[in-house]
Amino acid sequence: MSDATNDASTPGTYVEPGQEYTRDTNYIEDRITQDSRDGWPVEAGRYRLIAARACPWANRTVISRRLLGLEGAISLGLPGPTHDSRSWTFDLDPGGVDPVLGIERLQEAFFKRTPDYPRGITVPAIVDVPSGKVVTNNFPQITLDFATEWTAFHREGAPDLYPERLRDEIDDVAEVVFRDVNNGVYRAGFAGNQKSYERAYDRLFSRLDWLSDRLEDQRYLVGDTITEADIRLFTTLARFDAVYHGHFKCNRQKLTEMPVLWAYARDLFQTPGFGDTIDFEQIKKHYYVVHSDINPTGIVPAGPDPRVWLTPHSREDLGGRPFGDGTPPPPPVAGEEVPAILAA
Structure with a gap:
């Protein structure tokens, strides 16, 4: 996520000396729904998901789209891994231009919606292809709508990632995971003073201990299948040792030193739709x-x-049914593959 300024060469500023980090959670809250309540109907081929591989919030949407089989209904644009203070850019595409939207910077889609849009140009974002306008960058709602509003375009065998009978529990777990883990690593990494850092650090590892206890005897966070709650936790765990342990000073332990969470994370990573993103x-x-x-x-x-x-990981010994009554997704579509990890 980046600060929106007019200077394309200036790096963003992430730490305010002396200040506690507070995430700006004011997003464009329009939704794409079956009843078109916000003027955006569910319509195959109309929208493009912009989701950088690097970003954990965007990673959620890519996993959900894969598991549900929405590749044919919602196209995917992939910015490069870096950005300046102005915007994410499409430097991985030929000529540095998104081949569907015809833009160099995601900022252009935000400006078509709101000229001189004053907030951060963030991913994930969904863009209306005909108008070129961003529809929403409200990442917590995007995946819920993929699961509940786009059902007409789910693949055969798509799992129920947000089962109605478990929604209250999923929401409760997701809330504390966001506060203390997903955003908690940023509150530690971007802390501008020692006390703020230590508060975030303590909350993070207390919550990871809580999650470890919860997952010791059950394979998934809520119920016996993969749900939205698992997707939201996984994208932080996948980045923990590579980034958060050192770069964000979340260094009480590495993920590989937390046996239950490490086995849980590997279980998901090796499940189609997770590690292949x-x-x-x-x-x-x-x-x-x-x-x-x-x-x-x-x-x-x-x-x-x-x-x-x-x-x-041996997590299969706990039982559970990864996809419930559904089936694993097929391999990633052409052009959306990530580099394979080769076994030693």
Whole structure:
């Protein structure tokens, strides 16, 4: 996520000296729904999801889209792993231009919606292709709507990621995971004073201990199948050792030193739709290059070795049905693959 300014060469500022980090959670809250309540109807081929591989919030939407089989209904645009203070850019595409939207910067879609849009130009964002306007960047709602509003375009065998009977529990778990873990690592990493950092650090590891206890005897966070709650936790765990442990000083333990959470994370990583959305090189490049006020040298770590993610986890011994009454998704569509991790 970036600060929106008019200077394309200036890096963003992420740490305010002396201040506690507070995330701006004011997003464009329009929804794409079956009843078109906000003027945006569910319509295959009309919208484009912009979701950088590096970003954990965007990663959620890519996983959900994969599991539900929405690739044919919602196209995917992939910005590069780095951005300046102005916007995410499409530097991975030929000529640095998104091939569907015809823009170099995601900022252009925000400006078509609201000229001189004053907030951060963030991913994930969904863009209306005909108008070129951003529809929403409200990442918590996007995946819920994928699960509940886009059902007409779900693949055969798509799992129920937000089962109605479990929604209250999923919401409760997701709320504390966001506060203490998903956003907690940022509150530690972007803290501008020692006390703020230590508060965030303590809350993070207390919550990870709580999650470890919860997952010791059950395979998934809520119920016996993969749900929205697991997707939301996974994208933080996938980045923990590569980024948050060192770069954000979340260093009581590595994920690999927390046996239950490490086995849980590997279980999900090895499940189709999860690990095949993860690009560790893009993840590391984003954090260590973009956050220049934390890592002024711009040096990107060589490790850790990603092959550890392929080691056995034995979580299947706890039972559970990953996709419920559904089936695993097929392999990623052409052009959406990530580099494979080769076993040692």
